[in-house]
Amino acid sequence: MSRLKHHWCLFIILILGFMLIHTLWDSSTQVSTEWQSESEEVYKLKVGFSQIETDNPWRTAQINSFREALLPDNIGFIYHEPEEYSVEWQFKDIQNLIRERVNYLVIVPADLKALTPVLQEAKDAHIPVILIDQSADTIDSTYYMSLISADYLKEGAICAQMLADKYPDETCNIVEIYGAKNSPSAQARSQGFHTALKNYPNLHVIDREYGDFDRVTAQKAMENALVKATDTKQTIHAVFAHSDEDGLGALQAIKTAGISPQSISIVSINGIQDVCKAILANEYLGTVESNPKWGFLVKILIQQRENGYPPFPSMIIPYSVITSENAASYYPTAY
Known part of the structure; x- marks a missing residue:
């Protein structure tokens, strides 16, 4: 009788152990699936932004303006924090954004002529480019859709x-x-x-x-x-x-x-x-x-193109003397 009772105890322990393992496995699977679905945002468009200047309050306001302008309209914003302040880094950064299949590129060029080959890559990939620069006359205008000029x-x-x-x-x-x-x-x-x-x-x-x-x-x-x-x-x-x-x-x-x-x-x-x-x-x-709030100007240009209208070829960032x-x-x- 004692041996039979012993076997029953072992059987119950095994059943409980199996149920515990199954529950833990099932819970971990559900958590993982939920995390993935929440992290993988689905945007109707993606905008990549590239510049090499350092982080400061003005630059923070600039980046925030992109998020404030684009995200409410379900437009993703991709920005890689500069690892070094060089043309070489920006060249690779733009290549990475092209590989990430962004729909638009916004570029503050460190050296416009040096970036011409990667602008050609964007052109070949049919990615419209918005330049924020004041010397765009140094390259062919077919490399960019619009120019935002900071004077x-x-x-x-x-x-x-x-x-x-x-x-x-x-x-x-x-x-x-x-x-x-x-x-x-x-x-x-x-x-x-x-x-x-x-x-x-x-x-x-x-x-x-x-x-x-x-x-x-x-x-x-x-x-x-x-x-x-x-x-x-x-x-x-x-x-x-x-x-x-x-x-x-x-x-x-x-x-x-x-x-x-x-x-x-x-x-x-x-x-x-x-x-x-x-x-x-x-x-x-x-x-x-x-003015660091460039995001809203970029949004206007993108909306024009997405709605079938020719985007403004150029826009001027306003300034004031304080x-x-x-x-x-x-x-x-x-x-």
């Missing part, structure tokens, strides 16, 4: 004009806090600034430092400029920064050195809220708003 040259020239207005009849020694070396926007802003300076012989760039569009890096760059100026017995009157992040880094260095911000005029480009605050505090001369006269009105909506 970086103009932004640099406006910064020169602000300093010329501040120092109309006196010498002004300027430190240029340059953005990333390979950045198209930095190169164009610098070119626009220096071209405009030719009209103002009393304005001189005495030093160039690299801020890399980063506040901490720019602070160190400005610290270097202040040391150099002391060693050469030169007075710094102004700073031209390629971005607000560079300008705010320069401002922090000036304050840390015990120099009154009112004695060095800072101009930059972007229009972020922290700079509006500095302008209102009389610690900053001005900034050129460079100074003490209007900073208070810009501050609430600045990013």
Whole structure:
């Protein structure tokens, strides 16, 4: 009797064990299937975006504008964070986006001519390209559907004009806090600034430092400029920064050195809220708003084509000049 009872116990244990294993296996299968179905979004279109510039508040606002514009209309947005700031990386990035079978490509080219072969690949794959550039006349227009022009040259020239207005009849020694070396926007802003300076012989760039569009890096760059100026017995009157992040880094260095911000005029480009605050505090001369909300412009062009209409061949990104006269009105909506 005891042996029979023993066998029954073993039988029940085996049944319970089998049921437990089956339940665990079935549950894990269901979880896996649900995760896959939720992660594999199905979009009616996919837009790939490629640029090489570093992450900062302006760039974050730019990327967010794509998501805000496209995702509500069931349009996917694919963006690979830059691993390095080079044409070579962007070339491979665009190739990867083509392999991912995007329906549209939006490109901020590091070097338009160097990217021509990969633009040909996009053309062969019948993927329309939207360029965000101001020098597209250097390549055949058949490589792109539309051009969105960010006038970086103009932004640099406006910064020169602000300093010329501040120092109309006196010498002004300027430190240029340059953005990333390979950045198209930095190169164009610098070119626009220096071209405009030719009209103002009393304005001189005495030093160039690299801020890399980063506040901490720019602070160190400005610290270097202040040391150099002391060693050469030169007075710094102004700073031209390629971005607000560079300008705010320069401002922090000036304050840390015990120099009154009112004695060095800072101009930059972007229009972020922290700079509006500095302008209102009389610690900053001005900034050129460079609107980062490109996503809605791209969406308009895509909708035109998808609805059977010829997309606009070109669109201009708007800008505004922010100074003490209007900073208070810009501050609430600045990013």
